[in-house]
Amino acid sequence: MTTSGQQPLIRLLHDESRPDLRDPSRPRPVRVYQWEPEHLSTGRAPLVVVSHGTGGSGSRMEWLVEPLRRAGFRVVALDHHGNNFIDGYEPEGFLHVWDRPRDASFVLDVLAREEPLGPVGAAGFSLGGYTAVALAGVRLDPALLRAVLTRAVPLPEIPEFPDVLEALRKKYPLEEQLRQALEGAEADFTDPRVRAVFQVAPGVGGLVTRASLATVRVPVGIRWGGADTVNPYEVDTRPYLEHIPGAAGRSAGPRVRHDDFFLPTPSDPAVRTRVGEEAAAFFGQHLVRALG
16 A cells, blocks of 8 residues: 555545535545654644555655654555546546645644644645645636637546546536536635645646735745656646745756656656655745744
8 A cells, every 4th residue: 555664544534515426325435644753753743645646555655654754743644536546536626626635734734633734734736736735716717618618718638537528518518517526626625724835746736826825824845847747847847836925836857757756767866755755844944933
């Protein structure tokens, strides 16, 4: 499941406020992987919530989890329903991206009922990068989103689900059904518990509103690949970097591709270790300091 030094506690939670995409009579499942810090200290360690990329799994985010754990953080990674390879794919899991930040807040609610959370950060790769920053107030542009879902604007290729739009139309064949499916897409998913965000090769930057980017009031760290053609810098990263007031970042390398963050044999074998350690340093600056 994971190659990290500590095996996670795996829990399957259910959000009663939203339906399962395969069986609407059942609640939405959210699988979580929980790690405790390598070195336990007095008091509650800060918590970082990690969101995987399109078609991935929280169980494969060890390159980001392990440096955080070694640095003294509690870490919780999620499996987003319909968009993880553990349970399989549903079109809404790939296209209804606004459900992802709701997953993260739901998990934080569950954990908060069990014990005090302390300072919280959010981190994510690719579509998980959008997920993390949506928790800080970034909102989708409903007009652009609708244009993509109705093919007025081309949808970038999704290798994990190449016929995703056709699959969505089969589930929502009528225009009214599609309209209802889009309800809430532009909502504000700010979670005030999140005090810092770290994005890696973030996605959806071209589908968020400029106004919402300007409202983000937490520090945001960003890393991207100089050779990323999946989430190109100009389309997906630049809006976050230039229009979030507290954003700062740098390229992870001119030859680093999107796939280098998950392929078994990346072209730059050190990039994941390097970026994971930079994420740990970022949260060390912004979350550990919050403990006072």
